[in-house]
Amino acid sequence: MKAIVSVVGLDKPGIVATVSTTLANYNINIIDITQSYAHDFFTMLLIVDFEKSNITLKEISEKLKEAGDKIGVFVTIQHEDVFRAMHRI
Numbered sequence: 001m002k003a004i005v006s007v008v009g010l011d012k013p014g015i016v017a018t019v020s021t022t023l024a025n026y027n028i029n030i031i032d033i034t035q036s037y038a039h040d041f042f043t044m045l046l047i048v049d050f051e052k053s054n055i056t057l058k059e060i061s062e063k064l065k066e067a068g069d070k071i072g073v074f075v076t077i078q079h080e081d082v083f084r085a086m087h088r089i
Contacts, residue, residue, distance in 0.1 A: 003049075027055075
């Protein structure tokens with residue numbers, strides 16, 4: 001299963017490390033990552049693969065939210081199919 005992780009917040013050291021460590025702790029592989037910075041605002045999108053993980057989407061969503069709360073950023077995760085359906089024109 002693949003999913004999309006979105007991270008938004010004010011830029012500060014440790015955002016990428018916090019999110020990637022949280023994913024790695026549950027054996028979730030980052031397939032692709034993109035990030036941008038504009039006027040103190042940080043955004044990051046990650047495509048991740050759950051192939052070798054045994055955590056559910058709901059469980060990792062909670063873990064990512066907790067990690068984001070600790071560093072002051074908003075982190076969400078959506079199944080790839082849901083993300084694609086939401087962004088169809």
